[in-house]
Amino acid sequence: MSGNSAGKALVLTCFGESHGTCVGAVLDGCPAGLPLTVDDIQVELDKRKPGLTAVSTPRKEEDQVEVLSGVFNGRTTGAPICLTIRNRDAESEAYEQIKNKPRPGHADLAAILKYGGFGDYRGGGRFSGRVTAAYVAAGAIAKKLLATLGVEVLAHTVQIGKVKTVKDVSFDQVRENVYGNAVRCAVPESAGLMEKEVAKAAEEGDSVGGVVEAVALNVPAGLGEPVFDSLDSDVAKMMFNVPAVKGVEFGAGFQAASMRGSENNDAYAVQKGKVTSLTNNAGGIIGGLSTGMPIVVRVAFKPTSSIAKRQRTVNLEKMKESEIQVTGRHDPCIVPRAVPVVESCLALVLADHALRAGKMPRVIKA
C-alpha cells in the first residue's frame, strides 16, 4: 500500500527508479510567493553529485532538475511543485544477474518477495540511493522556506569507518569546510584520515560506513505535534527512509543511557534577556517539541552493500547456494554523498512542522 508521501502540511511525494526515465518529487503545500529559480535547486543538487571526488563513484550523472509546475514569474504559486531529474548513463546489463541472485545487504530479496518479481531491479530500482536526489531537490525549497524564518540547516560527516571527528565542531567550521573536502567533514585534519579510510577499503574491494550529523539553528520553540507527530519522531522517520541508515539519535543520544539525570538534564539560565539552556544534551528537542536550542541529530550509515569481493548468496531459481560478485560502479562509502541528503531531510521535516505549528504564513510577501 502507498507509502511514497511524507509530511502533513508540506507533503513530499516521490517517484522514479534508478535506471528508469527519471527520479522526481511533488512538493505540495509550499506557501505562495517564495522566490524560486531552477538554480536555487540545482546548487543543492550539485552537492550530492557523484564523480566529483576521489572517494565517490566514477558514474557521471549530471543531474539537471526540471521544474514542471507550481512556479510562475519566479515565485511559488501555492500549487504543487513537480520536480524531475532525468536519468542518464545507466549500465543496466550489470544488473541482469541479480534477478535470481539477491545481493547480500541489498533489498533485492525482500523486494522480490513483496512485489512478486515485477519490480524494476536495474540499479536497485526504487531502492537505489538515487531516489534521494529528489529529496535534495525538494529540500532546497524547504531550506528557502526555513530561511524566511531565519532557520539554518547544516550537515557534516562526523565518522567514516573507524575515524571520528573530535566531538565539538563549531557551526562556522561546518559552514566553511564541509564542501572543501571529498568526505564532507568540517575538520580538515579528520577529513584526511577519513579519505584514507575510504581509499583503503576501496583498494580491498570493500566498503565503509559512517555517521552524518545535521544541525538546525534558530528553530523556534514549540515545533512538533505530540504525542505521535513529535518532532524527533518525524525527523527519525524521514532519516530512516534514506537507504543504508541503521541508527538515529538526538543530542546525547545513546550516550544518555549511561548518564545520570543530574548530568544529562540541561539546566536553564537567562542570557541576553532570554531563557536558554547551558548545555544541549537534549539536542534541541524535549517531549517531542523544539526547545529553541540547536537541533542536533546523528544518523548512522552502514557500509555500502555493493562490494567487489565475492559473497555468498542463493540462486533463487535453483534454490541452491551460490556466489555473487557485484560489478558496476559503486561508491566505496556513501556517507559523503549522504550529507546533503540528511540536511535536506531535516529541512523538509522542519518546514512541514513550521507550517503545522502556524509559524509560517500561507503567502510569503517579502
Next chain:
Amino acid sequence: MSGNSAGKALVLTCFGESHGTCVGAVLDGCPAGLPLTVDDIQVELDKRKPGLTAVSTPRKEEDQVEVLSGVFNGRTTGAPICLTIRNRDAESEAYEQIKNKPRPGHADLAAILKYGGFGDYRGGGRFSGRVTAAYVAAGAIAKKLLATLGVEVLAHTVQIGKVKTVKDVSFDQVRENVYGNAVRCAVPESAGLMEKEVAKAAEEGDSVGGVVEAVALNVPAGLGEPVFDSLDSDVAKMMFNVPAVKGVEFGAGFQAASMRGSENNDAYAVQKGKVTSLTNNAGGIIGGLSTGMPIVVRVAFKPTSSIAKRQRTVNLEKMKESEIQVTGRHDPCIVPRAVPVVESCLALVLADHALRAGKMPRVIKA
C-alpha cells in the same frame, strides 16, 4: 495541529493527561472476529504497573482498563475500539511550582511556549510517561492480531546506566526471565547489577537511563511501504514518541558505521529449503522491508528528568535565574517500565504494516 494518531491501516489515536480523568486510546482498523477480553488487555497493562518493585515509584496506579466500544460477544466487531484507563492517586499540588519554573529535562518550557500556558501541567500532563499506558493497552490487541500470523514480539532491558547485558541473549531467556526481575532483564546476573545501579542513583537523589531491545519473530518478509513508510521509519517514529527516548537503532545500528561491507552484509544460505541469512546485522529490515529474519531494534532512554537534587532553572514570571527541587514520587529509572511500552510500539507498527501489506484478513474466522 493534530498529531495524536499513528498508523494508516490500524490507526491508534491517544488522549488523556497524567492527572486528568483518564488516559485512553481509540484503535481503529482492527479486523472483525478477533477474540478479545478485558483480561487480554489487563495482563499486558499490568506489566508496566508502577510500585511493583524496589526500582520503581511507590505510586499506586492500579490501572484498570475499560473497553468502551468495538467488542461484542467476546470478539472485535471491526468498529473502533475505545479503551480508557482512569487516573487515581494523583498528588497535583506538588506541581504548582512548575507553572513558572520549568524543570530541566522536562517539556515544561517548550510546552508553555507552544500552548500559551494553557496546558495541563499537573504531573507533566500530556507529556507524562503515563500516556504510554494507553499504548500498552492498544498494543495488547496488536499482539493478539500478530499472533494470528504466528508473529511474536518480545522486549527486554539490555542496559541500565553503565551496566550492559552480554550481547547475545537467546529468545528463550527473554521469554522466561524478563518479568522475573525488577529491571526486566533477560540475564539474571546482569539484572542484579542493574538493580544496584538504580539503587545507587536513587540514594543519591539522582537517576539513570538505559537501553531496551525489542525483537519480533516470524515476521513475514515484505512488510514496509518504501520509500517513506519504510518499516524501520515507522518503527523509529513510534519509538521516539515514547517519553525520554533519545536514540533508535536496528541490527548492528551505530556499530555498522565502523564496519566493513564484507563484514556487515548478511550472506544468504538455504536452510530447510528456505532462504535465510547467516547473520542478522540488518536487524531484519533492508531497504525498509522486513526480510523474514528477526526484527531487532534498540531504544535508548535518557535518565529520568525528575530528580531530587537541586537544579538550576529560571523563574519565568520574574525572568531571573532560580533553583528547583523536584518533589513527588518518581522512578529513578524508567527503563524497566518502558519494556512493555517498547514491545507494544513494535507490535502496533507491525500489525499496521501486516494489514497494509495485505498479510492479514479483514475478518478473522478461527
Next chain:
Amino acid sequence: MSGNSAGKALVLTCFGESHGTCVGAVLDGCPAGLPLTVDDIQVELDKRKPGLTAVSTPRKEEDQVEVLSGVFNGRTTGAPICLTIRNRDAESEAYEQIKNKPRPGHADLAAILKYGGFGDYRGGGRFSGRVTAAYVAAGAIAKKLLATLGVEVLAHTVQIGKVKTVKDVSFDQVRENVYGNAVRCAVPESAGLMEKEVAKAAEEGDSVGGVVEAVALNVPAGLGEPVFDSLDSDVAKMMFNVPAVKGVEFGAGFQAASMRGSENNDAYAVQKGKVTSLTNNAGGIIGGLSTGMPIVVRVAFKPTSSIAKRQRTVNLEKMKESEIQVTGRHDPCIVPRAVPVVESCLALVLADHALRAGKMPRVIKA
C-alpha cells in the same frame, strides 16, 4: 481498514455503538485557550434529543456528555479532547430477528458481508444515527472556534416529504424560529404542514424524508485546499457520512444544470468598499474555495428505513425469501433531529479548513 477519523488539522475520531457502553469522539488539533465548559457542549447536544416532540421517537436518551481530556481550568489545552455520551434505555431484544433477516433500507446485509457477522447489530450498532450525537458534541467545539473568527453556522429544515418551504428564508428567521417547532423549520406556516406530513406517515406505519439546509455566514474567503481537499469536497464528504443522506448540493445545486451561464454566474459589485457578488448561485464556494459569501449547502435525507409496515426480505440462514416487520421505537422522520447534525458537520469542516488555511491561531488568547 480504518475510516473513523475526519479532518486534517482538526481531526475528529469517532467510536461507539447504539446499544454499547457509549458513543464518543476524540477531537484532536483544537487550539489551546478556547474557553469550554460541559454546558457549552450539552446545549448543542440537547438540540438533537429524541422524545422532545410529537414527531420524534418516544425513546428517552437523556444524552449527557462527559469531557475526559483536553480541558483544564475551563479552557482547552491543545491536547486531544475526548467526549463520551453514555447509552441508556436500550431495548436490544427487538433486534434479535435482524441477525438473519436484514432490514430493507438498512446497512444490515452489507455489514454482515463486510464484518463476517461479528458486527454489533443491536440498534444498528455502528450504523445507527445515534453515532451522530458524537458529531454534535464535537461540533459544539467547532462552532465555538468559528465564533472567534466571527463565523456563524445555522441549519434548518427546508423540506419534509412533499412539503417545501418557500425558497428565500432570512437568516434571522432561521435564528429565531428553528427550535420553536418540532420540525426545525424557519417558516412557522410550513412547519405546521410538515408536522402533518410526518404525522400522516406515522399513522400509516410509514416514514418520510426531507432536506436540511445549512448556512455559514462571515466565512473568510480562501478556505479550501484544491484540488482534492476543496471546501465543497470536504463538506460533501462529511455530510454523506450522516446516515440516510442521499444527496448534497451547494448554492443553485442541481438547478444549475438547467441554467444558462449568464444566469448562473454571480456578477461582482463593490458594496461598502468591499467586493461582493450580487447573487449567490455558487453557494459561497467557487473552485473549491470559499468566496466570502454565505456558504449554502442542502442535504437530502431518505425516509427512515425502519417502518412498521411489513416488508419483503430474505432469511439468510435458510437462503429463502421472508418478511420482516421492524419493531422498536423509531422516528417516522429523522430530518428534524438531523438539523443540528448537519450544522455540526458544516462547522467541523469549516473549523478544520480555517486552521489549515492559517486563519486561526494555535493559541486563543482573548
Next chain:
Amino acid sequence: MSGNSAGKALVLTCFGESHGTCVGAVLDGCPAGLPLTVDDIQVELDKRKPGLTAVSTPRKEEDQVEVLSGVFNGRTTGAPICLTIRNRDAESEAYEQIKNKPRPGHADLAAILKYGGFGDYRGGGRFSGRVTAAYVAAGAIAKKLLATLGVEVLAHTVQIGKVKTVKDVSFDQVRENVYGNAVRCAVPESAGLMEKEVAKAAEEGDSVGGVVEAVALNVPAGLGEPVFDSLDSDVAKMMFNVPAVKGVEFGAGFQAASMRGSENNDAYAVQKGKVTSLTNNAGGIIGGLSTGMPIVVRVAFKPTSSIAKRQRTVNLEKMKESEIQVTGRHDPCIVPRAVPVVESCLALVLADHALRAGKMPRVIKA
C-alpha cells in the same frame, strides 16, 4: 496547506497548470504485476479530447501521456506511477485582463485572496478543467485494476440544459452509444436535442450545464470504511473536486426526500441463489457500504463560467465596478468532456476502496 492528494491505499497526487509545462499525476499504491501500456492510458485520455466535435472548443490539445515511472517490462512494479501530459497551443495573452478583473463564476477572485496574487492565472491555472486530464490518465489504471475484479465503470450524460434523457437507460445502451455522439448521451434521440441545446446557447454567446451519471457494475459488497470514509462520502468528495460540479446524489438522491419509506426501501429477494434487491433506490450504497447492486451516482455541472456575453465585475486595482467580456476559446458546455472524468473519479475511488477492503491482492499474477 497541501490538498493535492486523494485516496488512502491508492493515492493520487496531482500537479500542473493549464498553461504551464504540463499537467500530471503520481499514482501510488498500485499493485505490482498489472499489465499496462501507454496506449491503455491514451485511449481513455482521448475520450476527453477537445476539438473533436461541434459542441466543444476548437483548441487542439493533442494530449499525449508520458509514463515516467512505476512501469517495467509492460507491467506495474508496485512503485509510484508518474504520468505527465504536456501542454500545447496555449494563448496566454487572452488572460492578462483577469489579473485585476475577476471573471464571474470563476475562482479568480478567491484565488487572488488565498494566494496573494502569486497564482498562475493563465487559463485558470490550477483551477482549469485541464487538470482533470490527469484524473483520466490515472483513472485508466484504476479501471484496469477494477477489471481484474470484474468491475466495470460507465458514465453518460443524462441532462444538458433543460433536456433530460428518459430515466431508464440500459447498461448496454451506455456501452454502445455514449462515444457515438458529441454529447456523450446513451440515447441517440436525446443526444440530438442536447446538441441543439448547446448550439443555441453558443450562438447567443452563452453556455449551459448538465448532469452526468456514472454507474459501476459487479462491485463487491462491503466496500467503504464507515463512518467517515464511507464509500458515498469518498465518491462525493472526489466528484466535487471536478471543476463546475454543484451537486452529487446517489440512487434516488434528492427524490428520496419526498418518498415514503415503504416506497424507497429496496426489498430483498433471492435470485439465482443470491440475495439481491428488487429495486435500487439506494444506488448501490447503504450505510456507506457497497451493497453489491450497481452503484449509481449523478453529478450536476453548472454552465461554463466563461461566456462571450458582457458581464459585471470589479476592477480590483481601482476598486470600482467594471465589465468583462471573456475571450479565448471555451466549451459552451463542458458536460460531454466531463463524462470520462466522472467515470475516472468513480473508478479511482472504487479501486482505492477495493484495496482498503482487502479485495485486491498486492501482486496481480494473471
